Amino acid sequence: MHHLINKHNDEWQLADQQGSDQQMVEWCDAENWQPGQALKLSVDAELDPQWTQASIIGIDFPALTDGRGLSLAVLLRTRLSYSGDLRGVGAVHEDILHFMVRCGFSSFELPESRDPAVALNCIAPHKQYYQNSVADPLNHFDRV
């Protein structure tokens, strides 16, 4: 099992263990996926416009240090305009969450070994950033 972190009323939260949030997602990989199903992508996937019809998209991080999933998330949000739930799965680490949030992820499967309280505590270490992102279209220079 894992801890599910998502947004509720615009606040990041640890999803209710008993609630509907925790229903098991039945992931399909890109080869076996059909529109309407949950799609789990590997970080080296090439974009397919059909994916906007997924019920949810997960990007499977192979390691804390592998940033390909960040670029893939940005492309899903900006190139395909995917607006559904985008979930980080696999080697999701509390210290990467703030990068993932800014690249457009909307929920996370945090491995059971990690402390969700720590994760929620470091999900937004800065009030503002220099560059625009999926989460905030303004650059620092747009605010000056």
Place this chain on the structure above:
Amino acid sequence: MYQYTEFDRSFIEERVDHYREQTSRYLNGQLSEDEFLQLRLRNGLYLQRLAPMLRVAIPYGTLSSQQLFALGKVAREYDRGYGHLSTRQNMQFNWPELAEVPDILADMAKVDLHAIQTSGSCIRNVTTDHFAGAAADETIDPRPYCEIIRQWSTNHPEFEWLPRKFKIAVTGAAEDRAAIGVHDVGLRVYRDNKGEVQFDVYAGGGLGRTPVLGALVRSELPIEHLLTYLEALMRVYNRYGRRDNKYKARIKILVRAMGVDGFRAKVDEEWSHSKGGPGTLPEAEISRIEDFFAPPSYSEQLDVTDVLAERRLANPKFSQWLQHNVIEHKAPGYAAVTLSTKATGVPPGDVSDTQIDAVAQWAADYSFSEVRISHEQNFVLPHVPKQQLFELWQKAQAQNLATANARLITDMICCPGGDYCSLANAKSIPVAEALQERFDDYDFQYDLGELNLNISGCMNACGHHHVGHIGILGVDKKGSEFYQISLGGHAGHSELAPSLGQIVGPSIPRAEVCDVIAKILKIYVDLRLEDESFLSCFKRVGIAPFKERIYAPSH
């Protein structure tokens, strides 16, 4: 100089708090060694052979007098009384306590300094010409564009976890003192005939075990598109750069695998979606940043040509220093001064807290409170009135910072090597010291003229041996330290394309390095025509005569 805004300041304060929290999680056992490694590297902290090493970012090598005083304080209070100037214009401290690093970072944040992204597989501190804004051969001051890149690359959400480290350098002068040809991305900035700022973008250069010169991937890139283009290029690298083998993970390997045309097409395709998008630089922002780098308020200077000439006659040492360590400035009556750290017996780039404080004071007294760090590991005072040169020289002499050897054989670039670095195959500092002693005769050095000698303790090439006129690389041969010598490397300038050194022959044990270098110099002196420099001579005669004579059996 760029002045921090409230936003910059609160950003680095937040970063210190965040890193303090990460450090305490590590010390509490909530983060493993491997997890913490990734976080501390991105805050400049290495665990070295003997102790941690903290690399402080000096964005594009520019510091204020106040910031340098603060670094002197760090050297005194947290280190053993010295710091080290790195080949990427940063300053390193070799003995901080891991648990104290958040306090050091908090002290530095008070003077707008940090250690963000000075290590790790992310976009590193951007570097440039150490004479930027001062050199007479400059067409445009590159620092505003470096600052724009610094801001954009700091905590970039998408590019903090790249296949490997990523180094960007910018030059705006005829002579490329930033060595853009050997960077992951090199930018040449200039004005077009309408006065608009543009860039030529080179990608895929780098040293390391596979040295490559960068290829031109886009010319005439208008300034407003700088960031969207870089973003497209970084995205291609982040997605397609190799991650299975760290020795094949730099962008140069990707560019070679895709071919320059293939890589360019891929970046252009990516860019076609984001060009003109949210990262496009508004004119107001470009001028806001450019204004920070307006020239200092130079005053009208007395003509001191005669006074300096008299001083030179009376004082040959001062005369040599003027000739080698002082260069022409854009502004009449001013000069840019190199304060050499390469005195005999001192590891190249090492400076004591007293020296750091002294340079900070001279910057305040003589150079509009500005200091630079050069990639040759020296201090530079960029704007010194010529009438104060003699006074400055006297003070610099008293601090052992007036060695008149800028660009000569003893002004060598040298990585910390096996004495400190856990990656090194061989020591480099003792080699540098032996060479300094061997060639301590200044008449001989002056006769040799311009000669860059660069030493790296391993093929990661932090000492830039590939672009030294003479390069020395430490290698490990069955557990003993050997050294490979290469000749003819050059970082390039407007009239001479950069070139990588050619290996002269089998590697040699440390005890023979000085003798072989002496032979190389003798061969050059025999072969040169009149005032021909080492590099020009090498270009003319090639490597063959060196090979023949170095390895000829002695009689």
